[in-house]
Amino acid sequence: xxxxxxxxxxxxxFIAMQLLCACEKLGTETxxxxxxxxxxxxxxxxxxxxxxxCFREELEELEHDATxxxxxxxxxxxxxxTQNDQVKELIDAGCNVLCVNLVDRADPSEIIDLAREADxxxxxxxxxxxxxxxxxxxxxxxxxxxxxxxxxMQGALAADVIEADSRIDRNRDGKIxxxxxxxxxxxxxxxxxxxxxxxTLINRGVMLEKLSCGIANxxxxxxxxxxxxxxxxxQNRIELVLANNDDMALGAVDAYKKLxxxxxxxxxxxxxxGTDVGLQAVVDGELSATVYNDKEGQAxxxxxxxDALVSGKGMDGIALExxxxxxxxxxxxxxxxxxxxxxxxx
Ligand code: GAL
Ligand code: CA
Numbered sequence: 001x002x003x004x005x006x007x008x009x010x011x012x013x014f015i016a017m018q019l020l021c022a023c024e025k026l027g028t029e030t031x032x033x034x035x036x037x038x039x040x041x042x043x044x045x046x047x048x049x050x051x052x053x054c055f056r057e058e059l060e061e062l063e064h065d066a067t068x069x070x071x072x073x074x075x076x077x078x079x080x081x082t083q084n085d086q087v088k089e090l091i092d093a094g095c096n097v098l099c100v101n102l103v104d105r106a107d108p109s110e111i112i113d114l115a116r117e118a119d120x121x122x123x124x125x126x127x128x129x130x131x132x133x134x135x136x137x138x139x140x141x142x143x144x145x146x147x148x149x150x151x152x153m154q155g156a157l158a159a160d161v162i163e164a165d166s167r168i169d170r171n172r173d174g175k176i177x178x179x180x181x182x183x184x185x186x187x188x189x190x191x192x193x194x195x196x197x198x199x200t201l202i203n204r205g206v207m208l209e210k211l212s213c214g215i216a217n218x219x220x221x222x223x224x225x226x227x228x229x230x231x232x233x234x235q236n237r238i239e240l241v242l243a244n245n246d247d248m249a250l251g252a253v254d255a256y257k258k259l260x261x262x263x264x265x266x267x268x269x270x271x272x273x274g275t276d277v278g279l280q281a282v283v284d285g286e287l288s289a290t291v292y293n294d295k296e297g298q299a300x301x302x303x304x305x306x307d308a309l310v311s312g313k314g315m316d317g318i319a320l321e322x323x324x325x326x327x328x329x330x331x332x333x334x335x336x337x338x339x340x341x342x343x344x345x346x
Contacts, residue, residue, distance in 0.1 A: 036072070037072050038100075109136075116136075125144060143298055158270050176206060179212045180198075180244075
């Protein structure tokens with residue numbers, strides 16, 4: 001009798017355990033794996049390389065939350081046609097969410113069609129498609145930052161430095177002679193950053209004289225070349241260099257170094273991004289200041305959005321503008337607060 005009762009208890013416990021396991025299995029099964037397919041306009045771009053690294057780290061965090069996560073990364077090496085092929089390949093390989101950094105931000109139609117046919121949502125990032133394109137389908141999103149804000153911050157930082165140090169106006173003519181190093185033509189961050197930086201300086205009452213403007217496509221080596229040409233034309237008349245990103249500001253610094261300019265004959269340099277090298281240059285005093293393009297913040301939003309789009313849960317926790325845009329704020333970086341930003345680096 002005793003033995004029979006014991007047998008029944010053992011059987012009951014066994015069945016309960018089986019049921020528990022089955023439920024657990026069901027629980028994990030409902031969490032769909034996230035397979036991210038990412039393509040980038042050019043992976044040798046300093047800011048993007050670091051931003052994508054942050055994104056990988058954010059996806060690893062997701063994995064700690066018991067979601068299976070994979071990421072496949074492709075480099076379009078500056079060709080929209082290559083990027084279209086890559087999107088097709090990523091969809092065929094089973095990616096269930098795409099992150100696209102367009103080569104030509106005016107030409108996303110083929111990519112959108114491919115994604116729509118396969119019902120795979122797209123998060124565009126850093127290179128903003130025009131609004132009409134983003135409205136083509138309701139599973140299209142954009143994560144980036146407001147170019148105007150970065151330009152205004154750069155202008156304000158330059159005004160602060162110029163007001164605080166009368167030696168910057170080296171020829172003492174009451175005006176600041178300046179040059180611009182601009183990013184890719186047609187990129188939302190190029191023209192807007194330049195215009196807003198200059199307008200902010202003017203609104204702050206700084207008298208300006210533009211000497212020249214050179215396009216250097218976000219690239220340090222190209223910026224060095226453009227700056228060498230400008231220096232040979234204007235010699236030591238240049239008092240201020242405004243660059244649309246840190247790499248180009250550093251290319252300008254490289255040009256002066258190559259020509260062995262002494263510190264008293266140097267202009268002041270301003271960048272945007274706060275890349276590792278950019279922040280270090282602020283610490284070393286080579287850049288007067290920069291504007292932080294919050295790659296950690298952007299990467300975090302992208303990972304959250306990717307997860308929510310796949311699982312269909314958690315979209316409420318993401319603050320979307322007009323239902324599909326997330327703009328992460330920029331921040332001013334000077335020698336006083338650069339430590340805070342260095343601590344954010346991995
Ligand atoms: C900008 C960034 C540049 C470059 C560019 C590429 O936001 O400031 O350094 O990375 O994006 O699209
Ligand atoms: Ca002057």
